[in-house]
Amino acid sequence: MNIFDILGPVMIGPSSSHTAGAARIGRLAGIVLGEPPVKADFYLHGSFAETYLGHGTDRALVGGLLGFDTADERIRQSLELAEEAKIKLAFHKTDLGMCTPIPSRW
Template sequence: MEFISIFDVLGPNMVGPSSSHTAGACSIALMARKMLGEPAARAEFVLYGSFARTYKGHGTDRALLAGVMGCSTDDVRIPRAYELAKEQNLTWRFSCNETETEVHPNTVDIDLTGITGKTVSMRGESVGGGKIRIARINGIDVDFSGECNTLIVVHKDRIGMAAHITSCLSQAEINIAFMRLFRESKGDKAYSIVEFDGKLPEHTKEKILLEQDVEHVMLIQIREG
């Protein structure tokens, strides 16, 4: 039997009007900003399904723009997102894809370029009640919710990589809640996604990066404890 929380019924603490079209959109964009790891200089959004049809009326555009600037779902600045973006010299573009239909109705692709030139590409889905699903990172299909602290390790797909990552986390006394690996193909680039409890020490990221086949480490810290 599956139980639901009262918070699933009430929805998130948010600036509305919609938990799926506003709060969910903001959470997706904030996730992309955390993956980028620095302020964004340029943001491009491609919207699908109902996002594409109603994004202006439901404030999805403002929520997405605010999210990539680091705003959370309850940030009162969300309605002023366009003004804030201009103040921060952030350029943006929205477009709609109404031909691709084999996607979740509330789907957005986000391409970010940071102030130092770093880039990240991400597909997110707003699945209802403010909850989200990250479905793609840099062209590789993935699957995680972003509700827990999450470590994303980009590395070559080879024997021993999972052991290296878990060893580094164990030495930092990090409890792993969930771990999955996604890859382009055998022996190619892979993404190990680890959801965990507690706060990850900065030196743990550096230790993971010491392995020559680790390309990049992204940290999404949702909770401190």
Template structure:
């Protein structure tokens, strides 16, 4: 039942717009995680809610929270409650679906977010485990689906077949900076997704430098 909490700031914090840390602040974090797969606002997003999320999303402001995350807003941003209107203005076709079945990732606070940007389709399955902390338990990118342990921070990298050496360099590079607790490589038709569970979050300048060197790298 226990969670993967690492810091006293997972407990004291976040500073956020109410009313629920798991259904609002955690939902902003889920939206932000989805956005990070693209590094832009998608043109279409469909959010599938399960269990407690399906039953209480309207009262908890989960819809505007996920919309805010998809737009890149912070949990304490005063514009969070207006996010669905802002999303429409930004040209985002945003839909919410209340699913009646059990969560595919086995948590009552589950959102599966599908994103479309250009010709690409991404999917991210996350849950809000309480106090605003989230886990990402599955992603689909470049047609490859990866089941994940859930705990963050996580580095995700897609390398086409001709660039596998580059991916191995990234793994070595990361290992010099932080312990890698778990490494998954999932191969698809024309490339592979690397999912690396990091033992510690990287400092912002390190993240910026890595993303400059490896443009398709995502940190969740």
């Protein structure tokens, strides 16, 4: 075990799940898109919907979409950078319903 196993991910933001996780989700979406985005609608469920502004989830999602890593300082300015790039952003609170876990075969 080393110090990084104890401290967790190197990241920008107050929450590994709401910022580092969101940045990774946004980055994956950008990779799947395969080209610079012109518009992004984010549908936020559960705790993302309730705390996205205070935890920086919005900035992290956009930063990831712009290709920033979880430790990239530009995440803090990602909304402004997206606006400068003329990317239209929208955040929607939604309820995706109950997710039924896949039964374990173990």
